[in-house]
Amino acid sequence: MTEMNQIHNYHQAHKEFFNSQQTKDVMYRITALQKLKAVIENKEQEIYDALANDLGKSEFEAFITEYQVITGELDKYIKKTKKWASPRKVRPSLLNFPSKARQYLEPYGNTLIISPWNYPFQLALAPLIGAVAAGNTVILKPSEFSTATSQLLQDIIDEAFIPQHVKVIQGDADVAKELTSLKWDYIFFTGSPPVGKAIYQAAAKNLTPVTLELGGKNPCVIHESASLKVAARRIVWGKFLNAGQTCIAPDYLLVHESVKLEFIKHVKAEIINFFGENPMESPDFPRIIRDQHFEKLVDMLKDQHILTGGTHDINSLYIAPTLLDEPSRESTVMQQEIFGPILPIISYETKGDLIEWIDSYEKSLGAYLFSNNTNFEQWFIGRFSYGGGVINDSIVQFVNERLPFGGVGNSGIGNYHGKKTFETFSHLKSVVHRGTWIDIPVKYAPYDGKLNIIKKALRWF
DSSP states (O other): OOOHHHHHHHHHHHHHHHHTTGGGOHHHHHHHHHHHHHHHHHTHHHHHHHHHHHHOOOHHHHIIIIIHHHHHHHHHHHHHHHHHTSOEEEOOOGGGOSEEEEEEEEEOSEEEEEOOSSSTTHHHHHHHHHHHHTTOEEEEEOOSSSHHHHHHHHHHHHHHSOTTTEEEOOOOHHHHHHHHTSOOSEEEEESOHHHHHHHHHHHHTTTOOEEEEOOOOOEEEEOTTSOHHHHHHHHHHHHHGGGGOOTTSOOEEEEETTTHHHHHHHHHHHHHHHHOSOGGGOTTOOOOSOHHHHHHHHHHTTTOOEEEOOOEETTTTEEOOEEEESOOTTSHHHHSOOOSSEEEEEEEOSHHHHHHHHTTSOOEEEEEEEOSOHHHHHHHHHHOOEEEEEESSSSGGGTOTTSOEEOOGGGEEOEESTHHHHHHTEEEEEEEEEOOSOOOGGGSSOOTTTHHHHHHHHHHO
16 A cells, blocks of 8 residues: 555645646647656557456457547647637626637546446546646546556556656555545546545545545336336346446336336346356456445345346356346345446336436436436426436437536536546636727726716617
C-alpha cells in the first residue's frame, strides 16, 4: 500500500507542476494524449489479459466495452482538443455597448479520479483523457479489487506521463480516504452511492466541485405492444454483459401480465442462444469480481422462485444467468442494487402499478422501455426521472458520446462523455471586453430623466 507521506508528496508535486503553467499549453496536452495512445496500442494484448484475469472477459467483450472506447476517445480528443479549448464568442449585451463577450475554458487545476472495478480500464481512462485534454493534472486511484488491470494502468501511466502531471496511486479504502481528505480542484468518482456520499462530504470541506457517477435499481418495462423476441435478445445482452456487473444494466423487469409468459420463453431461449445450455462452459460469460460480491449475490437467491439459472460455483466465481419470478418488494434482491447476473421479473397491469414500483426507489442511473406505443413512450419519458435511458434497447445510451452520461439525485451528480468530459474538467470563465472609443453616459449618475431612455432602448433590442 502506498505510504501516506508519498500521497502528500505527489499531491504537492502536482500543485507545483500545475502552477508552472505547462499544462496550459494546448499542444503539450495533445502531445501527452498522443503518447498515451501509443502506449495503450502497444499494450493491447496485455489489456485483454488483465481484464480476463480480473473479470473473465472475452477479448471481444474487452475490445467492445473497454479498449475501443478509450482508443476512440483518444482519437477524438487528439483531433478536437485545440478547437474545444478555443474561446467561445457570445453575443454582447446592449448595456455594455461597445463590447465583445467571450467564454474562456480554463483547467480547474489538480484533479483526483477514483475509478471502479467493473469496467476498470475504460472507467479509469475516459475521465482521465478529458481531464488531461482540459489542462489539469491527474492523480488516479483505481480499484483495489481489479488488481491486474490496476497494475497495468499504473504501468501505462508511468510510461506515458511524467509523474508530476499524471500519477496512479494504488491502495485500499484507507488510501482513498487519505486522498479525499486533501484539497483538490476537482474530484471525479465512479462507484456506489454510499461511497459517493462520503466523497461528497469530504469534498464539501474544501468546496471542491465533484462529478459522482453512481448507480441504482434501473427499471426495465415491457409494454404489451413490445416486440417480445427483440426485447428479450436486447435485454439478455444488456443485462448479462460483464455478468451483470454494469451500473446501467436493467436491474429488474416490469412485464405486462398479458405478455409475461411468452416473454419469459423468449428470454430463456436467448440465454441459451448466447451462452449455450451450460453458460459456465461459455468463453463469452464473465465471472464475479471477488468472493464477497459472489456471496452477496448468492444470498439474494435464497427463498426465491428461480425460473432458470441459479447455479453457482465459488471456486470459479461463477453465477449462471438467472431469472427470478415475482420476488417480494421486501426481499433482499429487491431492496438492493443487484450488480450481477440475476434478473427479477415482475408483472404489472396498469400505469399505477409501474408508478408504485418505480417511485418506491431512488432515482436511477438508467431506465428502459420496450414498446411500440408512442403515447405510452412519451408518458414514460415524462413521468419518471432517471439519468438516461433507451426506448427498445438497454444500456446503449452509453455508446453515443454526443449524449452526456450521468445520474440524477441518488444516482449521481454531473455528467461526461465526449466533448462533455472536456467541459466537465474546465471552468468556463466569462469575460467582457469593453471598447474605449465611446463611453455612453446614460448608466452613470445622476439618473434624473434617464429611465425612459433605458426602457425605450431595451424595447428596440
